[in-house]
Amino acid sequence: MxxxxxxxxxxxxxIPVLYLYDINIKxxxxxxxxxxxxxxxxxxNMPVILNVEGLSQNVDWINMKIAISSTGLFISGVNGCIxxxxxxxxxxxxxxxxxxxxxxxxxxxNKMNKISKDIVKKPVLNSSNAHIINYPVRSGQKIYVxxxxxxxxxxxxxxxxxxxxxxxxxxxxxxxxxxxxxxGDTTKKIFCTQLFAELxxxxxxxWIIEQIPLKYIGKITKISLKNGLIIIKKLN
Numbered sequence: 554m555x556x557x558x559x560x561x562x563x564x565x566x567x568i569p570v571l572y573l574y575d576i577n578i579k580x581x582x583x584x585x586x587x588x589x590x591x592x593x594x595x596x597x598n599m600p601v602i603l604n605v606e607g608l609s610q611n612v613d614w615i616n617m618k619i620a621i622s623s624t625g626l627f628i629s630g631v632n633g634c635i636x637x638x639x640x641x642x643x644x645x646x647x648x649x650x651x652x653x654x655x656x657x658x659x660x661x662x663n664k665m666n667k668i669s670k671d672i673v674k675k676p677v678l679n680s681s682n683a684h685i686i687n688y689p690v691r692s693g694q695k696i697y698v699x700x701x702x703x704x705x706x707x708x709x710x711x712x713x714x715x716x717x718x719x720x721x722x723x724x725x726x727x728x729x730x731x732x733x734x735x736x737g738d739t740t741k742k743i744f745c746t747q748l749f750a751e752l753x754x755x756x757x758x759x760w761i762i763e764q765i766p767l768k769y770i771g772k773i774t775k776i777s778l779k780n781g782l783i784i785i786k787k788l789n
Contacts (some may be wrong), residue, residue: 651761695714700736707725714729720741
């Protein structure tokens with residue numbers, strides 16, 4: 554009987570979810586290429602969420618991620634992770650883990666915060682009230698600033714991540730993930746001169762890019778939280 558490698562399903566993430574069942578990297582990659590040929594809507598450069606519930610902890614996650622990315626799909630995040638060892642590997646690889654419940658997502662943010670402290674490679678300049686980043690934040694980089702605001706005076710690439718317990722200001726193009734109020738402070742805000750973010754989050758409440766209204770994409774915006782809901786406003 555032929556082994557099933559993947560199944561593609563719709564989901565409440567508003568983008569396709571790719572369910573992985575096979576730890577064999579070559580078979581999985583081949584199955585994705587076959588799906589690309591058969592499904593015109595399942596096209597290259599399309600963002601996907603990877604569901605890893607069907608994978609064992611023995612999967613070579615780093616090479617699996619590289620293989621899937623090499624097919625042309627853009628991995629926006631992971632869900633269905635029930636194994637602690639695999640979850641740590643996924644977070645270390647630079648991908649967020651999504652949960653079906655937003656309360657669970659806040660716990661994941663705390664986990665990402667702890668890991669991020671050990672990953673930042675470039676120094677952060679300290680001012681009296683905020684930490685200032687004056688260089689481009691590249692894909693794969695994670696910046697975590699506890700107990701302070703974070704100001705970035707440059708561009709933030711896709712796949713990069715900004716996390717702060719305070720407010721976050723981005724004076725440039727924001728294409729990565731930005732998480733303010735990571736300690737649970739619902740009064741914190743995000744300010745951005747060009748909003749293209751993969752994910753925006755305040756105190757554990759979050760939107761992925763598919764949920765951001767098109768009228769705000771690329772605009773100067775202020776993002777806040779009111780009654781547990783993400784609010785975006787244009788700034789002139």
